[in-house]
Amino acid sequence: MPSFNHIVIGAGPNGLACATKLAQSGARVALLEAGAGVGGGAAGYEFAPGYPTSLAHVLHALDSRVLHGMALEDHGLSYASRDLDTVALAENGAHLTINGASLSGDGAGLDREAYAVLHAKLVDFARVLAPFKALSPPRIARGAGNPMLKLGQLGWGVRRLGCKNFREFLRMILINIADVLEDDLSDERLRGALAFDATLGAWLGPRSPNSLILLLNRLASSGAGKPAALTLPAGGMGAVAAAMQKAAEAAGVSLHCNAKVTKISVRDDRATGVVLENGDEYFAQNVISAINPKTTLLGLVGPAHLDTEFLRRIRSAKSRGAAARLHLGLKSAPDFRGADLKSRLLIAPGVNAVENAFNAVKYGEVPKAPVMEIIMPSAHEGGHAPDGKHQLSAIVQFAPHDPKGGLEAARKLMLTNALAVLERFAPGIGKLVEHSEMLMPQDIEARFGMVGGNWHHGELAVENMLFLRPTYGAAQYATPLPGLWLAGAGSHPGGGISGAAGWNAALRILSGKGAV
Amino acid sequence: MNQHYKQPLQRSAFYARMEAANVLAEWGNWGGYVSALAYDDHEMEYTAIRNGASVYDLTPMVKYSVQGADALAYINRLCVRDAAKLAVGAVHYTIWCDDAGKILDDGTLFRLGADDFLVCCQERHLPWLNDSAFGYNVTITEVTEEIAALSLQGPCSANVLRAMGFAIDTLKPFRMVDLPFEGGKLRISRTGFTGDLGYELWCDPAHALALWDGLMAAGAPWGIRPIGTHALDMARIEAGFIITNMDFIPADQALREDRVRSPFELALDWMIDWDKGHFNGRRALLAEKAAGAKWALVGLDIEGNVSTEGSIIYHDKKHEVGHITAAIWSPTTKRNLAIAQIKRPYDDAKSGNLWVEVYALRELQYVKLMLKATPTKRPFFNPARRRATPPGQF
Numbered sequence: 001m002p003s004f005n006h007i008v009i010g011a012g013p014n015g016l017a018c019a020t021k022l023a024q025s026g027a028r029v030a031l032l033e034a035g036a037g038v039g040g041g042a043a044g045y046e047f048a049p050g051y052p053t054s055l056a057h058v059l060h061a062l063d064s065r066v067l068h069g070m071a072l073e074d075h076g077l078s079y080a081s082r083d084l085d086t087v088a089l090a091e092n093g094a095h096l097t098i099n100g101a102s103l104s105g106d107g108a109g110l111d112r113e114a115y116a117v118l119h120a121k122l123v124d125f126a127r128v129l130a131p132f133k134a135l136s137p138p139r140i141a142r143g144a145g146n147p148m149l150k151l152g153q154l155g156w157g158v159r160r161l162g163c164k165n166f167r168e169f170l171r172m173i174l175i176n177i178a179d180v181l182e183d184d185l186s187d188e189r190l191r192g193a194l195a196f197d198a199t200l201g202a203w204l205g206p207r208s209p210n211s212l213i214l215l216l217n218r219l220a221s222s223g224a225g226k227p228a229a230l231t232l233p234a235g236g237m238g239a240v241a242a243a244m245q246k247a248a249e250a251a252g253v254s255l256h257c258n259a260k261v262t263k264i265s266v267r268d269d270r271a272t273g274v275v276l277e278n279g280d281e282y283f284a285q286n287v288i289s290a291i292n293p294k295t296t297l298l299g300l301v302g303p304a305h306l307d308t309e310f311l312r313r314i315r316s317a318k319s320r321g322a323a324a325r326l327h328l329g330l331k332s333a334p335d336f337r338g339a340d341l342k343s344r345l346l347i348a349p350g351v352n353a354v355e356n357a358f359n360a361v362k363y364g365e366v367p368k369a370p371v372m373e374i375i376m377p378s379a380h381e382g383g384h385a386p387d388g389k390h391q392l393s394a395i396v397q398f399a400p401h402d403p404k405g406g407l408e409a410a411r412k413l414m415l416t417n418a419l420a421v422l423e424r425f426a427p428g429i430g431k432l433v434e435h436s437e438m439l440m441p442q443d444i445e446a447r448f449g450m451v452g453g454n455w456h457h458g459e460l461a462v463e464n465m466l467f468l469r470p471t472y473g474a475a476q477y478a479t480p481l482p483g484l485w486l487a488g489a490g491s492h493p494g495g496g497i498s499g500a501a502g503w504n505a506a507l508r509i510l511s512g513k514g515a516v
Numbered sequence: 517m518n519q520h521y522k523q524p525l526q527r528s529a530f531y532a533r534m535e536a537a538n539v540l541a542e543w544g545n546w547g548g549y550v551s552a553l554a555y556d557d558h559e560m561e562y563t564a565i566r567n568g569a570s571v572y573d574l575t576p577m578v579k580y581s582v583q584g585a586d587a588l589a590y591i592n593r594l595c596v597r598d599a600a601k602l603a604v605g606a607v608h609y610t611i612w613c614d615d616a617g618k619i620l621d622d623g624t625l626f627r628l629g630a631d632d633f634l635v636c637c638q639e640r641h642l643p644w645l646n647d648s649a650f651g652y653n654v655t656i657t658e659v660t661e662e663i664a665a666l667s668l669q670g671p672c673s674a675n676v677l678r679a680m681g682f683a684i685d686t687l688k689p690f691r692m693v694d695l696p697f698e699g700g701k702l703r704i705s706r707t708g709f710t711g712d713l714g715y716e717l718w719c720d721p722a723h724a725l726a727l728w729d730g731l732m733a734a735g736a737p738w739g740i741r742p743i744g745t746h747a748l749d750m751a752r753i754e755a756g757f758i759i760t761n762m763d764f765i766p767a768d769q770a771l772r773e774d775r776v777r778s779p780f781e782l783a784l785d786w787m788i789d790w791d792k793g794h795f796n797g798r799r800a801l802l803a804e805k806a807a808g809a810k811w812a813l814v815g816l817d818i819e820g821n822v823s824t825e826g827s828i829i830y831h832d833k834k835h836e837v838g839h840i841t842a843a844i845w846s847p848t849t850k851r852n853l854a855i856a857q858i859k860r861p862y863d864d865a866k867s868g869n870l871w872v873e874v875y876a877l878r879e880l881q882y883v884k885l886m887l888k889a890t891p892t893k894r895p896f897f898n899p900a901r902r903r904a905t906p907p908g909q910f
Contacts, residue, residue, distance in 0.1 A: 269794060269798070269799070298651075302651060303593075303650050303651030303652070304589070304593060304651065304793070304794060305794050306794075307614075307615035307796050307797065307799075308614070308615065308644065308647050308648040308650075308796050309614060309615040309647075310615055311647070311650055312647050312650075315650065473615075480615075480799060482799075
């Protein structure tokens with residue numbers, strides 16, 4: 001009868017971060033992973049022989065507390081690129097290169113000044129919002145035990161944007177990205193790139209309300225210590241998972257793979273442990289779920305232990321994934337009309353191109369011309385493809401989470417349409433394809449346990465952030481069931497290969513504050 | 517063509533007889549049905565409840581059927597009381613709460629079979645009942661319109677049933693029996709809302725008029741008469757019973773944050789079964805039990821004979837500490853009675869100096885009175901004949 005202080009369910013980045021932080025306090029921690037290996041969205045797998053990949057392919061949101069607190073660089077994390085350029089591809093070869101506030105390439109002068117102003121403003125907003133990510137969300141109630149001093153400081157930080165920028169902040173915080181782009185910029189390549197970034201991983205189009213805040217959320221992240229930088233870990237995302245695993249084990253976490261939890265045990269109205277698929281039962285004072293909140297509460301705990309309204313909110317929490325993953329094994333390097341393959345390539349030719357790609361999924365359809373983010377890991381280093389060959393890894397948007405013609409037909413059409421778009425921007429690429437894999441949202445759900453295929457384990461949208469994530473009553477990581485905590489991407493501040501939710505949850509548990 | 521707009525209120529299966537008897541034409545809306553407030557003289561109707569036999573149309577009472585393999589587990593997750601202790605053929609009073617432990621409604625729970633329950637209540641709750649059923653193998657159906665129901669109350673009610681040929685002598689309080697009637701069956705439960713000997717009769721609407729006529733014919737020697745809501749309300753106050761939306765606002769309808777009430781605040785906490793496992797609102801109620809509730813529901817005995825409906829209660833004639841939710845000068849107990857919500861601890865430790873401010877209308881002119889109020893036990897009226905089995909011959 002193994003017994004621990006804490007059991008953490010799910011060895012994705014959040015589970016690993018949470019378990020490590022708890023173990024570092026001296027507690028006995030078990031980390032239970034259903035799969036054969038750790039990492040969740042960062043876990044490495046081969047989509048074809050000799051082509052390793054993972055669900056996530058860019059490291060841009062890793063929480064700096066996790067990076068340093070787990071000493072990931074000491075445990076093997078290094079970078080193939082610490083600061084990827086983004087190239088907004090043009091069909092005529094006149095590409096625009098973007099990095100932070102700087103623009104280069106053909107016609108980059110058109111928006112250079114306007115973009116510098118807009119970028120500076122958005123970065124300012126992101127800077128004052130970023131610290132909220134590292135907090136347990138406050139609770140909107142009197143006497144809720146909120147860290148008022150800390151919140152006051154953060155609020156003061158927002159106010160200190162200055163009169164003009166504070167007014168701009170209030171004007172823009174809930175605005176849609178398309179309006180901002182069309183007000184301030186004129187280069188469709190740049191507009192398309194920013195519209196794409198704002199809606200990446202969301203179930204929103206650039207004209208959907210509240211889409212700007214997701215861009216701010218991206219800008220509030222950092223890569224390799226640089227705000228909003230995009231990095232590629234050496235050896236791929238699987239190497240991040242491996243470094244986190246080493247850090248967890250070094251902290252004394254007892255890691256069990258192939259240990260699928262089928263039930264959270266409840267005795268005397270308290271979570272007391274878990275039951276595994278093989279019938280083993282583990283006991284602990286705290287059970288911390290870093291997997292999907294719906295799966296945890298509706299499945300592992302079950303409705304008998306939860307109240308009706310709370311269940312209703314969990315059940316109706318939106319979790320629609322709209323991002324598909326495309327992996328191609330290529331005979332040789334493709335040519336995106338001269339674009340640097342070591343950059344992050346975007347095919348998002350304009351705000352309307354992104355919006356039109358989103359329109360289709362509202363009706364359960366596959367867009368004719370999806371937009372996408374392309375990484376060529378094999379252009380950076382070996383090991384991502386057999387010698388002489390190349391791997392193309394793309395996030396293709398938008399894909400219907402519940403296609404009306406069925407999954408098989410939708411997946412096939414998505415691949416056809418994605419290849420047709422690629423052919424326009426990289427003529428001849430179709431003939432180079434030796435292997436291909438298209439993961440639709442339903443595939444992502446089946447393989448990674450992300451409900452609806454949403455990689456945030458619940459849509460990241462304004463109505464689902466902070467104290468509303470996954471819903472009130474569970475937004476401070478504690479659930480209504482004593483002893484049960486949430487620590488996954490479904491909790492604040494959301495997903496990505498970040499570990500922030502897991503780290504926050506661990507801090508909350510260690511603080512001794514339960515459900516206030 | 518749907519003609520519902522021409523008849524916005526539903527008519528119960530007894531309506532033809534009710535309309536003929538209602539010489540005052542005093543009608544009200546109860547849950548979307550036409551309901552009689554009084555037929556000819558509400559005080560005489562009240563007298564029938566306490567001294568003879570009375571008939572009240574219960575059809576508008578909202579009724580839900582709960583059936584299925586998980587029906588018991590479901591009822592136990594929904595309500596605070598343990599339904600496992602309810603035998604098949606028995607009835608109990610129960611309540612259900614929201615997540616915050618605030619009361620959504622009270623009602624009676626009939627256990628018709630091992631996996632078959634009937635919930636009778638004041639308000640409609642189908643969305644709540646269905647949401648609570650997530651993960652349970654149960655079917656919940658509103659059956660209000662499928663059942664015609666009459667409440668037969670009064671010391672002579674057992675004699676009326678005997679005269680109709682129904683063998684009810686062994687039927688104990690809060691039990692029910694199905695007996696043959698008009699080629700079908702009549703369900704007779706020994707329940708009621710008057711605090712007196714009485715029965716509730718449940719039948720197919722097709723047999724409704726036969727039931728009414730049978731009762732009136734058989735009950736004539738005991739002065740049976742149809743009664744309206746006014747008379748019933750007098751009797752229920754004497755019995756100390758509360759009514760949803762009269763004595764408290766159900767949590768899902770309350771607009772003001774401070775209007776919702778928990779079982780502790782309505783003196784219904786005796787029903788809570790802490791040992792049966794989780795039920796809706798349990799954690800919030802445990803916390804409230806530990807922290808203490810804000811309000812209390814009490815019975816009041818008030819000096820004088822002026823009824824105090826809706827009045828405000830003061831401590832030391834100065835500080836507002838509560839309000840009256842129901843009041844009556846009770847003809848049977850000859851006391852001036854009230855049911856009140858009072859802030860703790862004025863219900864108990866500081867209950868010695870309570871005053872009710874009453875504006876008494878005397879020939880078009882209000883007179884302000886400050887009347888001394890004393891908390892007193894409910895029920896105010898609780899006769900032995902209510903419980904005697906076999907029921908007495910009156």
